[in-house]
Amino acid sequence: MRLIFITLLALVIATAVGLGATWLTATRGTDFGTLRIGAWTARPKTGTADVDPYSRASIARAGDLPIGQGDGVAFLATTDDRKKPLDGRCDVVVSGVTPAARFWTLTLYDLKGRLVANSLQRYGFTSEEIIRSADGTFEVRMASRSRAGNWLPTGGIERYALMLRLYDTPVGVATRTPRDAPMPAIATAGCP
Amino acid sequence: MIRLVFTVIAGVLLGGVVHLVSVLALPRIASQDAYSRLSAITKLNAVTALPVADPGNTLMPYMDPAFATAICRYDLSGGPIKLAVPVSQAYTSVSFYTRSDVAYYAINDRSAGRKVIELNLMTEAQHADLPEDEDITAADRLIIDSPTSTGLIVLKALAAEPGLMPLAQASLAAASCKVQTDAPQAEAAPPPPAAKQTGPVPKR
Numbered sequence: 001m002r003l004i005f006i007t008l009l010a011l012v013i014a015t016a017v018g019l020g021a022t023w024l025t026a027t028r029g030t031d032f033g034t035l036r037i038g039a040w041t042a043r044p045k046t047g048t049a050d051v052d053p054y055s056r057a058s059i060a061r062a063g064d065l066p067i068g069q070g071d072g073v074a075f076l077a078t079t080d081d082r083k084k085p086l087d088g089r090c091d092v093v094v095s096g097v098t099p100a101a102r103f104w105t106l107t108l109y110d111l112k113g114r115l116v117a118n119s120l121q122r123y124g125f126t127s128e129e130i131i132r133s134a135d136g137t138f139e140v141r142m143a144s145r146s147r148a149g150n151w152l153p154t155g156g157i158e159r160y161a162l163m164l165r166l167y168d169t170p171v172g173v174a175t176r177t178p179r180d181a182p183m184p185a186i187a188t189a190g191c192p
Numbered sequence: 193m194i195r196l197v198f199t200v201i202a203g204v205l206l207g208g209v210v211h212l213v214s215v216l217a218l219p220r221i222a223s224q225d226a227y228s229r230l231s232a233i234t235k236l237n238a239v240t241a242l243p244v245a246d247p248g249n250t251l252m253p254y255m256d257p258a259f260a261t262a263i264c265r266y267d268l269s270g271g272p273i274k275l276a277v278p279v280s281q282a283y284t285s286v287s288f289y290t291r292s293d294v295a296y297y298a299i300n301d302r303s304a305g306r307k308v309i310e311l312n313l314m315t316e317a318q319h320a321d322l323p324e325d326e327d328i329t330a331a332d333r334l335i336i337d338s339p340t341s342t343g344l345i346v347l348k349a350l351a352a353e354p355g356l357m358p359l360a361q362a363s364l365a366a367a368s369c370k371v372q373t374d375a376p377q378a379e380a381a382p383p384p385p386a387a388k389q390t391g392p393v394p395k396r
Binding site for chain 1 (some may be wrong): 195196199200202203204205206207208209210211213214215216218219222224225226228229245246247248250252253254255256257258259282283285287288289292293294295296297298299300302303339344346348350351352353354
């Protein structure tokens with residue numbers, strides 16, 4: 001009787017620990033091969049054949065297609081440079097330069113990866129349509145109400161994510177430091 | 193008491209095994225992965241244009257709204273696939289995914305270096321079966337080895353401004369992805385030319 005109880009307890013613990021850890025790693029992701037530059041994170045290895053099993057699990061669960069390495073690389077940010085979560089009710093400024101790439105796109109998503117509805121049907125910017133200052137830097141303002149210059153509507157949602165995708169770029173698996181890939185800064189400029 | 197501690201330790205160790213097995217099994221058992229989502233709306237061995245990403249379109253998470261996208265879902269069991277994608281104005285790329293959504297190859301218009309990205313996709317076995325001389329003529333066509341016999345080819349064309357989206361979609365609409373039906377003929381073809389070559393020689 002006691003043996004059965006102990007065996008059952010061990011099995012219950014094993015199931016809870018095992019599936020719990022799998023759920024955590026598949027939803028939150030792991031740090032294997034993660035490239036962090038400022039608030040931006042990328043996993044260039046997910047675009048290659050030697051993607052790690054944890055990334056494969058989270059890709060299969062989320063149902064997205066990772067961007068291939070010969071195509072480009074995707075950087076995701078869910079906080080500003082001071083680790084404050086991006087808030088759609090605040091003004092958030094993305095400014096500076098991007099790493100070398102033939103094209104890039106900056107897109108605003110909710111935390112499940114869906115685009116945020118707005119009357120302008122503006123969900124992001126491409127490198128071609130953005131307005132730059134004379135020295136080549138740019139500034140994009142994320143806000144719920146319209147702003148001058150490059151304005152990206154947040155729809156006033158509480159939390160959102162920004163994705164900067166670089167296409168045809170040398171940034172990838174070999175990139176280690178911010179010097180290889182100067183990413184734009186993200187700052188919360190003010191909340192109402 | 194000691195027995196209880198051992199039980200917990202054994203449970204945690206066994207939990208590690210469960211964790212590893214479930215992480216490795218997740219891509220196989222996931223029913224909502226990209227391939228399953230796309231297989232319902234795409235044709236096999238043909239190019240299907242995807243709707244442009246917008247808030248009402250929850251086909252896949254994190255789709256880039258600046259791109260026109262088309263999918264060729266392939267099955268190589270009927271023979272190698274021939275893919276031709278005309279290059280759009282701004283940027284065009286072709287990415288290859290296995291059945292379990294691993295991106296094993298991607299190429300863009302600049303590395304293809306032509307007006308049309310032309311590729312032959314085949315399994316490693318089909319590549320090994322290619323006749324030797326075929327390999328030489330195929331040198332100017334890129335041959336991609338697929339690790340699995342089924343998978344996805346994702347064609348993307350950038351619309352640098354929203355107004356250019358129809359152009360990007362039109363360039364993808366001209367793409368073709370089909371089973372190479374002339375492959376068996378090519379294998380049957382070499383003997384007749386050899387016979388013809390021996391034919392004219394005695395006449396000279």
